[in-house]
Amino acid sequence: MSGDFVKLVSADGYTFVVPRNVALQSGTLRSMLDPTGNFTEAETNTCHIQYRGVIVLKVIEYLAYKLQYLDTSSDEIVEDFSDRVDPYIALELLTASDFLEV
Amino acid sequence: MSRARRGTGAVRGPASALTSFLAGLGVQPSAPLTTWGNSTAINGQLAADGPVIDPTAELDPAGAVTARNVEAGPSTVADGKRARSASMNSDDLDAPVQHDSLQAVGEFMTCAECDKQFTVTAYTKPRPKGGHLCVPCCYALGIDPFAKAKVKKVAKKAPQKEARTVKRFEDRRGAPGLGDICIQIIGKYxxxxxxxxxxxxxxxDKVCRIISRGRLLTPETAQLFYASDREELVMYDCTRLVHESYLAMANLCPNLYTLRLHYCGQLTTDALVHISRLPLRIIELYGPFLVREAGWKALFENCNLESFLITQSPRFDLALLENLLAQCPQLKHLRLDEIGKLDNAFLPLIAQFPLISLDISSPTHHLSDEAFVLPSTVQSLTLLDHPELTDEILPTIAKLPLHTLKLSLMPELTDAGVATLFQTLTNLSHVDLEKGHDLADAALISLIESSAATLTTLSILGWREVSSDALAHLTRCVKLTQLNLGWCRQVTDFLLKDLLDACPDLNTIYVWGCNQLTDAAPRRRGVKIVGIETHSL
Known part of the structure; x- marks a missing residue:
């Protein structure tokens, strides 16, 4: 079971269990979970992300959105993710997206 | 006439005398006169509709067939004018007549079929067996004498297939990046x-870096970084900022003390005048091409500058430097990098500032030894790309209380000269002698002897001659944090191991072009080794 899901822990202690293929959409998480890297994260399938839970939640939501449209031409995507982002968290989300390479 | 030839056959209006006349000379309208009728059955009916030979007209006594004998269909009355015009060239009758090659329009030719003379028109038809035909013979042979001359179709070349396979990046797949979405939202709100x-x-500041990295710092997003309580503002990519953005900056950040603008190519003189009303002490501009004298003068006059750092300006000249000296005599930091008008005359003026750090790099007019003079207070000196400066300047540098020395891309420096420099210049902490192609063992050992205890960053990129024995002395510099050994050919895995063991504070080693290093190059936790060739294969 643990092979299919990974645990993402936010700075304020929220835990998110997400499918591995969703988490792997992020470059940083992919490196963390890379079994050849010998990181603790890869062994325990748990990644600590130093952002607030609300940010991590939104990032995970985006990762799922990204995975869903992975093979769709950009023109055909009608669902606009920016409708789902509260402007209040936009700046923090920007720094998180930069860190997590999404 | 021309209508008739357009092949309708059945319906045809009367033709004017002019039309008939022109048709006789082979002139036809370039565009269809009517739109009705598009039958293609020409041949059968054309004899009746098209020009006909007046059976009653007699041939010329000379036997020549002229246009007089050939009438346009509808106007059967012989036209005197036409006859005259056609026979105007009667002198040409004596000219030798060729059977084969087509003469120019209006000339006479002999029909290859009936041996009679006729006038060449644009419609003169070739005989299938060679030569050309007069109009009556055309009819006799069933050829339409007034069919439009066929334009040879040039076979269209099939578009050449490209040998390479071009990947079309336009077809982008997947969702836009989260960072882009966020910047879009920020722009919206x-x-x-x-x-x-x-x-x-x-x-x-981090957000500013992220936005700048994508070159997304626009007049809209830039407002995010304007705040009245800001004392320091760094914009990492101002390429897209316009004049108004700089005015807004000057108005919205009234307390700026430090201003650093990278790629501020659109910063105008007016904008700099506005900015000069801020209480600036430190200003760093990268690429202020458009700023003219008035802008600089306002800046020097209004701001009591401590730091004046500019890169790439074609307009900064000697008069402005004098102005700077007069207005800001307490300037501590000066950078004049890639200044188009910088030359030897600048140096005596620069020497009058009580500078702590000085950077004179890549001037368009090369500086020379005899003019070389520096302020005696300089602690950090950067000289980059001076192809004419030689060892002669080193005694001047040796007298300075330096802790940072960067002499890059100065090909005239010699190994012995630099070695002598480091005998007097001691306790340096940052040394950059990149691309000193002639520097080698003596210079390196002398540097290590004098500054081993204090050296923290060192770059000897491009010292191709330096030997492994001399490099081994680097292990004595125990405070090193950054080391650039690019293109030093004698660097080996063993040297790297010794350095990692000897220098506990090392965090980065650059080894581009050190091709003796192998996959087995040693590593240590916390130390980045950048540029091992085999790692990229």
Whole structure:
């Protein structure tokens, strides 16, 4: 079971269990979970992300959105993710997206 | 006439005398006169509709067939004018007549079929067996004498197939990046900055870097970084900022003390005059091409500058430097990098500032030894790309209380000269002697002897001659944190191992072009070794 899901822990202690293929959409998480890297994260399938839970939640939501449209031409995507982002968290989300390479 | 030839056959209006006349000379309208009728059955009916030979007309006594004998269909009355015009060239009758090659329009030719003379028109038809035909013979042979001359179709070349396979990147797949989405949202809500939340100044700088990296710092997003309580503002990519953005900056950040603008190519003189009303002490501009004398003067006059750092300006000249000296005599830091008008005359003036750090790099007019003079207070000196400066300048440098020395791309420096320099210049902490092609063992050993205890960053990139024995002395510099050994050919895995063991503070080693290093190059936790060739294979 643990092979299919990974645990993402936010700075304020929220835990998110997400499918591995969703988490792997992020470059940083992919490196963390890379079994050849010998990181603790890869062994325990748990990644600590130093952002607030609300940010991590939104990032995970985006990762799922990204995975869903992975093979769709950009023109055909009608669902606009920016409708789902509260402007209040936009700046923090920007720094998180930069860190997590999404 | 021309209508008739267009092949309708059945319906045809009367033709004017002019039309008939022109048709006789082979002139036809370039566009169809009517739109009705598009039958293609020409041949059968054309004899009746098209020009006919007046059976009653007698041939010329000379036997020549002229246009007089050939009448346009509808106008059967012989036209005197036409006859005259056609026979005007009667002198040409004596000219030798060729059977084969087509003469120019209006000339006479002999029909290859009936041996009679006729006038060449644009419609003269070739005989299938060679030569050309007169109009009556055309009819006799069933050829339409007035069919439009066929334009030879040039076979269209099939578009050449490209040998390479071109990948079309336009077809982008997948969702846009989260960062792009966020920047879009920030741009949308920029008017209402409170809604975007406060994330602190340090993070704001981080946001500025992220936005600049994508070259997305626009007049809209730039407003995010304007705040009245800001004392320091760094914009990492101002390429897209316009004149108004700089005015807004000057108005919205009234307390700026430090201003650093990278790629500020669109910064105008006016904008700099506005900015000069801020209480600036430190200004760093990268690429202020458009700023003219008035802008610089206002800046020097209004701001009591401590630091004046500019890169790439074609307009900064000697008079402005004099102005700077007069207005800001306490200047501590000066950078004049890639200044188009910088030359030897600048140096005596620069020497009058009580400078702590000085950077004179890549001038368009090369500086020379005899003019070389520096302020005696300089602690940090950068000279980059001076192809004419030689060892002669080193005694001047040796007298300075330096802790940082960068002499890059100065090909005239010699190994012995630099070795002598480091005998007097001691306790340096940052040394950059990149691309000193002639520097080798003596210079390196002398440097290590004098500054081993204090050296923290060192770059000897491009010292191709330096030997492994001399490099081994680097292990004595125990405080090293950054080391650049690029293109030093004698660097081996063993040297790297010794360095990692000897220098506990090392965090980065650059080894581009050190091709003796192998996959087995040693590593240590916390030390980045950048540029091992085999790692990239």
């Amino acid at each position: 920029i008017e209402d900055v409170e809604q975007l939340g406060d994330i602190g100044h340090v993070n704001m």
